[in-house]
Amino acid sequence: MSVSIALFTADLRLHDNPVLRAAQRDADEVVPLFVRDEGVRAAGFDAPNRRAFLADCLHDLDAGLRARGGRLVVREGDAVTETCRVAHATGARDVHVAADVSGFAHRRERRLREALEADGRRLHVHDAVTCVLAPGAVTPQGKDHFAVFTPYFRRWEGERPRDVLPAPRAVSVPESAESGALPARSDVADVSPRLAPGGEDEGRERFRRWTSDGVDAYEDRHDDLPGDATSRLSPHLHFGTLSATELVARSRSRGGAGAEAFVRQLAWRDFHRQVLAARPAASYADYRTRHDSWRRDERAATAWREGRTGYPVIDAAMRQLREEGWMHNRARLLTASFLTKTLYVDWRVGARHFLDLLVDGDIANNQLNWQWTAGTGTDTRPNRVLNPLTQAKRFDPDGGYVRRYVPELAATDALRGGRVHTPWKLPAEERRALDYPEPIVDLTDGLNRFRVARGLD
Structure with missing residues (x-):
């Protein structure tokens, strides 16, 4: 045999x-x-x-x-x-x-x-x-990879992926293949208390539920923080319990703006993989250096990690990460922008913390998304800064996301609705009663510091 x-x-x-x-x-x-x-x-x-x-x-x-x-x-x-x-x-x-x-x-x-x-x-x-198109399957003329997503996506979208394969009906394993014991989740310490379950059956069922009641609204709702309207399939893609090729095929078969937007996100995943394949050092070094002299501020970095920056939408996101081992995509952008541009702390500090906690902690996606936000990666607008208050009003207007993860603010009647995003505006006596910090930095000061550091002023 x-x-x-x-x-x-x-x-x-x-x-x-x-x-x-x-x-x-x-x-x-x-x-x-x-x-x-x-x-x-x-x-x-x-x-x-x-x-x-x-x-x-x-x-x-x-x-x-x-x-x-x-x-x-x-x-x-x-x-x-x-x-x-x-x-x-x-x-x-x-x-x-x-x-x-x-x-x-x-x-x-x-x-x-x-x-x-x-x-x-x-x-x-x-x-x-582990991807839809292999790195190097599409390249620009005279170069080994695409450095900008939009032209990559145009080529990616025009390619025909391989056919989706059925699961085998039978598998014959030789008796001589000796195995150790399977590991158990219960044996792992320091797991996030609300970590989602893993496995192919779980992933396929989650995709089935999402395609039946979520994907059609994805184009309009994927940035809705309290709505939690993303697929949450990233851990299954990271471990390969779901096939990106199959997800693209089934999404295209369904059709519609939501499915198309979801496919675009899968293309982003392939884009980052082809960048890293061509530039392996991007996992730890600037893809495009801005000659930053990052601040070494451990107090600020610790406040960020612990969700104690004084900016509720940032703190809610960081607490979601610790509680679930996962974070909403819009929240990932906000927290990364806040650390690298408002606090002007090295993107590698944030990337390391994310890898310590994210169940979908993927080197290509994590490191290159961090670099994109820090302005050292493939972003064509490297100096954009996401204002957490503006973003909170747009994507969490009634404060539902903040209240879900920052209970000390949820219990305060004076912070109903969108007022939860500015607790420092409470009367002094009510403010002192809160177990919640003052903002770690003034947003204007942080922006000015960043602009000076990047030579923009």
Whole structure:
């Protein structure tokens, strides 16, 4: 019996999984393998929220495989070493894996290829598994990647993605493939109390519900903070429990302005991946330097992290992050702009905190969105500053989002409606009774400081 290995990474699903289908096509039996890579921990990316969500995903994947006669093989250690051990124990000649864009993934792929080839085995890397179009699938003339989203999207939109694959009906796994125990969410400490559950079944059901009652209004409501009208599918895209290719196909089939707006967001995800693939250093260095001399203000950074800046919409967003391991997209823009431009603190400080807590903490999306907001990335208006009061009045006009996450303001009758965004305007006696800080910075002062720092004045 011939054997191949399907090495799962950020594609923890059975539906539309080219890696698993190719591994099955190559051999009589397949080893569905996931390695809990010690390199992820060593690099500081094994955050509790993602570890807990991953545990859900692996349990769900194992259940789906068992329903088809198979099982998930889980190992722990160095991904290259463990994959080679499984290949040797089962006699597998071929290993299949999804391509990825991070420097970590590229190093893992190179090491794995070298180790397998040295032992007479082969590595097959599959594009367009974790994205719709592979990085480099569309490029501008004479360049290796698009640096601006709009022309990228025009090309992206005109391409035909690969066909969506059905889930396998049966999976045959060799008995010689030994597995460790599946991790459990309950074993992970310091998890956000309202972290959403993970797994392919959960992701598919969430997408089904959202397409039935949410996507049609997405174009008009995706920035509505209290309405919470986004899909919340980003964790499932990060772990690959949902296929971006399938989401695009099903959204285009549905049609309408909301579905088109959702597809555009998936294109942004691909855009960031092709930027990072071409410029790996953008994960830690300015994509386009502005020669910033960032302030080192730990007091301000701590207030920002803790949701104690004195600006309610910023504080609500930061508390949502800690409570749920997730944050509304509009809120991500506001908090990033506030840290990098109003406080003029290095974008890497914010990006690191987001990666510590976000269940969808993806290097390409996180780092490049932070750079976009900081003005060091692909934004064609690098010096724009989002005023938190103006944004709050527009996207949380009645203060529902703030009251949801800042309970000390929700309990104050004098802060009904939109007044909750300016608690410093309360009479002195009522203000003193609040356990809520004064604004950490005057917005005008912060704007002026930023403009001077960037040489705009």
